Amino acid sequence: MKYLDEFSDPDLARSLLRQIHAATTRPWALMEVCGGQTHSIIRHGIDQLLPDGVEMIHGPGCPVCVTPLSVIDKALAIAARPGVIFCSFGDMLRVPGSGRDLFEVRSAGADVRVVYSPLDALGIARDNPDRQVVFFGIGFETTAPANALTVHQARRLGIRNFSLLVSHVLVPPAISAIMESPRCRVQGFLAAGHVCSVMGTSEYPSLSEKYGVPIVVTGFEPLDVLEGIRQAITQLEQGRHETRNAYPRAVPETGNPVARQMLADVFEVTDRAWRGIGTIPGSGWRLTDRYREFDAEHRFDVSGVRAAESALCRSGEVLQGLIKPHECAAFGRVCTPRQPLGATMVSSEGACAAYYAYRRVAG
């Protein structure tokens, strides 16, 4: 695909790698915030090609992984109700709640459907006027415009049997929370390019400043990731800590003003729990009062749902790079990709899952 293949060119990648090696004089710990970048790093083996001592810490930027247990449990409770069609992005179906996952709820008879887009869920609502259609509106700032427009359309078109179970999370507060952690080892960030395609880059310079870390906005192809690493290490080696945009083809400084305006109309900032990490103040979006009637938590009383996170799971520490997955006593024993206890074992790019896959590689 054009603009993907070019930014995967192995020769240019090797050239960038050589420059990273040339620039690196000591160990550095960088975090790619975004799960998509984690995926790219593992998929292409980039971490294995970095200079010894340059460590990539996988951040909490997988929307599937960080959706709090309590919200998953609410999703399971709503999906199990008779008459409900519960729609979700595919990768949410295998995420375990306290007891089971959406696959199991579906296997017990619930009508759970995988859709490509929230607009597909709205179409299902229109086609099934006698059913309640709920879309599981998770995601970071990238996905929020899609969910926002969908609920906006539902209101505009009067599709009242549609609602959104919202669990949006925001990147900048997460970066703050990571940096505020007493044992934080992160020295520089790769910021998530597609989040910035929507939001722009203006939120990051103050974070670079406050915490003294370079933040490089970058993309997802190997060259993008490598260039992000190169720029971050170059800054670190030079003692700088600035916000830089290494993904200008997709990220204008102002992001997408139309989308930001819609977001401001549909969503408002709220505290949000992150799975395995805990509550981060002001780190999420919920529907504004104007859209309250389309809020699935409001429409279906799920206030009684209580989540019990596994006492064994140390994914919060893993996410912050404080421990390695195999230092968790549950790892590979009671916690596996098939029976995950924590967020980081759920998704294939989660740190624990990645370690699990590599566990047998002759080192």
Add this chain to the structure above:
Amino acid sequence: MKYLDEFSDPDLARSLLRQIHAATTRPWALMEVCGGQTHSIIRHGIDQLLPDGVEMIHGPGCPVCVTPLSVIDKALAIAARPGVIFCSFGDMLRVPGSGRDLFEVRSAGADVRVVYSPLDALGIARDNPDRQVVFFGIGFETTAPANALTVHQARRLGIRNFSLLVSHVLVPPAISAIMESPRCRVQGFLAAGHVCSVMGTSEYPSLSEKYGVPIVVTGFEPLDVLEGIRQAITQLEQGRHETRNAYPRAVPETGNPVARQMLADVFEVTDRAWRGIGTIPGSGWRLTDRYREFDAEHRFDVSGVRAAESALCRSGEVLQGLIKPHECAAFGRVCTPRQPLGATMVSSEGACAAYYAYRRVAG
């Protein structure tokens, strides 16, 4: 089974047959009104063992066969509605309406269920409060008490998602209609024992009197049928025309007073169309006003349903013994048990179906 096996004894049957032969001096045409007796006659080959010239004309006493096309079409229309559970006795499922049958409606997604008893349908209504449960309440006087009590219970227990699609028919008006037919060949009747178990025998003497025909109330086992034939022929040979009860073990003269009282409360007399015959005045029951809200025709507006009976079908004449099935041009060509046009081809004991089965027997 006790009281079935004893009344099927072959030795006693042959003895009764010999007495029939002994008593018969000329041809007689008898009608067994009841489809159950038709079934028994064919099942045991009784018609083949009667004296030459004694002809059994199969009457319109199969509730499945005579249910009018318009009611079947209403049943199909109601069953096809979303949210409806349509319950029926098994043998109604294959009866064709103008276009299709309940099997085909079910194959298109309707929830059509076979039940043993109308009470089972009421149980389904109780178990599915969010669905409309409709029972196809067909039958003669024998079945009417069951349907009556079921709708009575629904009212008493407040099960408001239950309704009855009623098409009850009555034997005495049918006997009158047959005898009033200008070309009528029937000289004596076997009356339906189980109808009389409910209604008693008091309606028949006036018919015997008015039309000058013997009427013998009898049962369904070979000895019962043979005894009915024997008594009818004996009367005919002697020039008598009386109503006699040859089934006293199941038929008290007053029938079942408790049942008759319930019937009077739940049902009222109405004109009723008989499939292939036409409308017979006062030959049916419908729900009284007290039970109107449990009337499926009332609950589901099916007034627009119009039935188109096949122009080819001559089942009315067949039923009255005026023509033989193979004299119908459609017989065996466009009308077969698998693709029946008329009532008498629908049920395995219908006259046309019976002829179809025998068509290949070396005469």
Add this chain to the structure above:
Amino acid sequence: MIDFEGWTCPAPLRDTPHVVAGHGGGGAMSADLVRHLIVPGYGDAGGTAERDCAVVEAGGARLAFTTDAYVVQPMFFPGGSIGDLAVNGTVNDLAMAGATPLFLSAAFILEEGTPLADLGRITAAMGAAATAAGVRLVTGDTKVVGHGSGDGVYLTTSGVGVVADGVEIEPRRAAAGDAVLISGDLGRHGVAVLSRREGLEFATTVASDTAPLHGLVAAMLATGADLHVLRDPTRGGLAAALNEIAATARVGVELTERDLPVPDGVADACHLLGLDPLQVANEGRLVAFVRPDQADDVLAAMRAHPYGTGARRIGTCVAGHPGMVVARTALGGTRVISMPIGEQLPRIC
């Protein structure tokens, strides 16, 4: 009896644009579907695909090969489960060709939400039945379908067996004069399953007759008799089995009703529901067409086998009324035992 000049066979499948339940009843609608839609679709690659069990030659061996899909509801019933049914049914289809069954395959279609414990009970029943029948389950497949796109466990077994030289057991070999034998009483399986069917539940002591019959067939062959036809009267019961044989061989069959072994519990359940016991399924019975001079030997061999203790002669194959099965009633009349159309329905009339 009746003049039937101008008789025409009704156009098959006419006016039925969709699959309906009756297409699976093992009667005339099932047969039409296979004959007029499935086999024509196969074209030159089919040809013999109508057969319940094919006898083919491969690598110099004479093989029997068969398949059957099992969708029985409920999956567990008095006397058995879908698991032993699927093993015994396929073993029996091989046995009806005179084959020694050797290897079975099993393909599962599982509905989401099916308790794994149920699947475990089924596979254990399959293992036990296979061990009892002396066959091995050598290959398989498993698929999962969504909730509401299945019903618990559907199970398709296929089987391979070896047919000895000289054994030619086929429906078309039914010949006028043949004795018609049955290996035991009728209707137990169908009544057992019906008694647990949702909406019809009744209490009964009748249990399914499910059993592997290849040992019985071996005992019959060991008499040296030239068995013409063997058939397991499953879906559609004895009525369907005999009508199929009569139609295939263009012979008539005459039964003596008094000799048809219908156990009391089956007769009673059929009375109650208005069913014909001759149309009720059996899963551990066979019907045999045997030369009349060999019938007594074969009957004796059957009766000496555990699965043939109730064997008896029930009728005769005749040249008259080809394609038609007729029973002489206890009263001395005759009635036509016709091919069931679709599936059996409880009657009120």
Add this chain to the structure above:
Amino acid sequence: MIDFEGWTCPAPLRDTPHVVAGHGGGGAMSADLVRHLIVPGYGDAGGTAERDCAVVEAGGARLAFTTDAYVVQPMFFPGGSIGDLAVNGTVNDLAMAGATPLFLSAAFILEEGTPLADLGRITAAMGAAATAAGVRLVTGDTKVVGHGSGDGVYLTTSGVGVVADGVEIEPRRAAAGDAVLISGDLGRHGVAVLSRREGLEFATTVASDTAPLHGLVAAMLATGADLHVLRDPTRGGLAAALNEIAATARVGVELTERDLPVPDGVADACHLLGLDPLQVANEGRLVAFVRPDQADDVLAAMRAHPYGTGARRIGTCVAGHPGMVVARTALGGTRVISMPIGEQLPRIC
């Protein structure tokens, strides 16, 4: 790389008391279900029942025997239908044992309400595929299930073929040093089906690769090479096929990512939906493990066959990291190609 002392295999099937979709995905959950529930249920009658295709001896012949259930939705997709899929799939399972496929059976489970015209199209596709593959559809069965207890047509085909003496093609024969070959490009079937899947519809020119592969196998055998393993990478794709072989033979596999032939249309669709093309199903491809000194001959023979024109070497079987498949990335790193767990899900992340 990581210390994994104290590692324990997770208890199979733990905490999953019901069948879920993943049990049918052809990945680890499917394998667990077979290994830890179905086969143990069979007891002594099973044993080799894990096999996709069994090689057995019957009547002096060496036979291959296999079965597969097809529940694909939609039933018609670019490049084929459930009908040709069911014929080719079973032909291929036989071919992967080095057998010459001869006879097929077909058992239908039809949902009430399925248009007979659809069934007709399916049987015609089966006939055409069987004719093309030179096999005969010799026996079958048809069942009907209620509306909402099925989904159109489910079709189980079983197949019997003959294996020549000396041919020993089995997963456990994979040996360190073997060249790993693929017969053509990857992922066409899965993408074609996904493109018509309700809720995911997209326009694409990618069509299913469904094809019978026994002719290709015959051409490979005709080189005289000692083929160690053949496998059709169907459900779970190349990832599942190689992981299964690696696990069975206790060998490692090393792929060179650059050599994996993923056509543009497949790569693009996978990018869009976040799928891994190595986990996407193929229905007309085989992967072969061949002695390194014979690899060139075999590759040449493959390329000369119409279904092998895109054949190429994609990797090597190694003694290191037994049970594990690793790919060298274009950048020079490595990544683990792990066994898919359940079925593939479109990702947003």
Add this chain to the structure above:
Amino acid sequence: MCLAVPGRVVRVTVVDGTPMAEVDFGGVRKDVCLHYVPDAAPGEYLIVHVGFAIQRLDEESARRTLDEFTRLGLLEEEFGEVP
């Protein structure tokens, strides 16, 4: 019309205010509504149609009918067989 069969009352109960009975039909047992034969007692035979007892079976009358058939048969033997 109206398939109705004789069965023997095994046990009587009341469900939702309605008298019910377990009825034995030669081994097969079904629950039957007794609303129309409310005083039926265990051991008695009932005529049952679609789950309802519609009438009591008069055993004495049944015996008399059968006796009558037998008597007619004996009489007939005296007068010789008919064709």
Add this chain to the structure above:
Amino acid sequence: MCLAVPGRVVRVTVVDGTPMAEVDFGGVRKDVCLHYVPDAAPGEYLIVHVGFAIQRLDEESARRTLDEFTRLGLLEEEFGEVP
């Protein structure tokens, strides 16, 4: 997070008052909501996430970035390879 891919606009339409586009992703085509990039024209490249265009792809910028990578590679060659 946030799998988003570049695609080329083939055709634009309006559905229910919302601008939509058929977008080509190297052969694969999907309908995409243009609400957030309403002035996108056929031939332009968009960044698409879960059925929505979230941003225009700046082709000029992409070319410049690639040129820069190439230039850095050439520079590096001048200075010799790193380990």
